[in-house]
Amino acid sequence: MQLDRFALDYDSARIGDSLIVHADCLEWLGQIPENSLHAIVTDPPYGVKEYEFDQLEKRANGSGGIWRIPPSFDGHVRAPLPRFTALNPKERAQLGRFFVEWAKVAVHALRPGGHVFIACNAFLSQVVFSSLVEGGLEFRGQLVRLVRTLRGGDRPKNAEEDFPGVSSLPRGGYEPWGLLRKPMPEGMKVSDCLRTHGTGGLRRTPEDRPFSDVIWSERTPKRERDIADHPSLKPQSFLRQIVHAALPLGEGLIADPFMGSGSTVGAAEAVHIPCIGVERNVEYYEMAKKAVAKFASLSIERDPRPLRFVKPEPCKSSSPSSCHIRCA
C-alpha cells in the first residue's frame, strides 16, 4: 500500500507495513484525501487537557494539575492517573467542542460505513459520545473492556470516618469504548457498503464468532510497559482484537490519530493490517519509533475465556414475587 503519501509534509517514519507521523491529528485528518481510511481505532486524551504540556510538566513534578497518585492500599506506589472529576462545567463544554470538531475531520477522512473505536471512561463517555454524534458520526453502541481500574470506590473526601459505608463513585470495573460509524449513503445496505467501500460491518473473530461488545481484558502487562513508558499504554491482548474487528473484509487502512507510544500501530502490525499512527508530542512520537516493532513481535495468548451467556438458575426464593435479584 502507498502509505508515504499520507505523511504529507510532516516528519514521518515507515515501520513494517505502517507509517507514523508527527503531527496534530486535527490538522492531519483534515488534510488527507477524503474517504481514505477504512477505520479509526484510538485512545484520545479523554479530558483533552491532561496531555497539554503544562499538565505533563505538573505530572513530572508530582504537584497539582489533573494527574493524581491513587491512594496506596497495599504498600505499592501507583502511577499517576488523570482525575476527570476535576473538570469543571466550562472544561466539560470545551471537551465537548473538541470532540465535535474532531468528529468532523474524522468524517472527512473515513470512507462511508467506516467504523471508529474510541476509548473513553465511564465518567466522561456521555459528553464524548454525544459530541461525536453532533460532529457527524453515527452511534453504534459501546464496547465494554472489562478491566479492574483504580478509579472510584473512595469514601467521601475528608468525611471518610463520618460515612464509612459510602463510596462517592463506583470502583471502576470496565472501560467503555465508543463504537461509531461514518453514515452510509442514504438507503445503502451493509452488503452494498461492503461491496462498494469495504466497510459497514465488523469482522468476525478468527474462531468465526461474532465480534462481541464485551471483552475480558487485563491491566497492561509489565513486559509491555517496559517497552514504552507512556502514561496511558493499552494492552496488546485487547488492541489486537479491536484492530482485527475494524476491517470487515480484512483489507484496507486504519489509523490511530492519538497514537501515544504506538500500541495500536504495533497491534495492527501483529495482525497484518496497515496502520497510520499520528502523535503531536515529539517525545511520544520518538518513543513509538522504537516501540512499534517490539509490540508487534510479542507473542500474545488469545483470551481463553470466550464470553458465555449463562442461563439464570431457577429462583429459590420462598416468595419469588418479592425477589428483585433473579426474578425482576
Ligand SMILES: C[S@@+](CC[C@H](N)C(=O)[O-])C[C@H]1O[C@@H](n2cnc3c(N)ncnc32)[C@H](O)[C@@H]1O
Ligand atoms: C491517551 S494517550 C494514547 C496512548 C496510547 N493508547 C498508547 O498506548 O500509547 C493520547 C495521546 O494523544 C496525544 N495527543 C493529544 N492531542 C493530540 C493531537 N491533537 N494530535 C495528535 N496527538 C495528540 C497525546 O500526546 C497522547 O500521547
